[in-house]
Amino acid sequence: MTREAFHARLDALGDHGASMCLMTRDLLEQATRSLLVADASAADRVIAGGVELARQRAGTEEAVVQLLALYAPVASDLRRVVSALWIVGDLHRMGVLAIHVAQATLRRHPAMVVPVALRAVFGRMGQVGADLAGQTAVVLRDREVAAAAALETRDDEMNLLRDRVFARVADPSWRYGVTAGVDVALLGRCYERYTDHAVTIGRRVVYLVTGDTAAAERLGLRR
Helix, strand or coil: CCHHHHHHHHHHHHHHHHHHHHHHHHHHHHHHHHHCCCCCCHHHHHHHHHHHHHHHHHHHHHHHHHHHHCCCCCCCHHHHHHHHHHHHHHHHHHHHHHHHHHHHHHHHHCCCCCCCHHHHHHHHHHHHHHHHHHHHHHHHHHHCCHHHHHHHHHHHHHHHHHHHHHCCCCCCCCCCHHHHHHHHHHHHHHHHHHHHHHHHHEEHHHHHHHCHHHHHHCCCCCC
């Protein structure tokens, strides 16, 4: 394989990662809809979409193995190849978290999972998560370090929303019962973890572009 062909395949991996990220965004949007209006059809579409996401992950992993075997990259090229493998794992986990939200809808259907007092909060969590996924897709496509670093700001908003959910459940005035409390606490954690993976992808992009060891240490990639 020529160096030009190798770099073309690396670029294709980046574009594919951006496409997968937009897929997870769509899954989260549908999952949030299913949650807020008890839409079982939307929940079913999310779960079905997880099959395609898993297929794309497997295809990307196979492409990475082929690049390692055929080109034996070093230095910055090796960072790009290995980072692609890590990133596709984060993307798959984002999709799995969206599926968890959809599954919560189906478990309680036709009842509503989220009490009326928290529906606006979860609507906002879904919007923040989807927006962050869209921004992450741009980062994966363009590999812009500044845009990657900016992802953490939106994650801060998600953390605040999660804290609002936890505080509401822990408040003595909570009147929706233990089951509903457990449901919304776990769902809040799903949304939080979704954006955490998006931020991790941003840090991985910083690392693959710059070789920044501080970014690597935050990810646990170096000791």
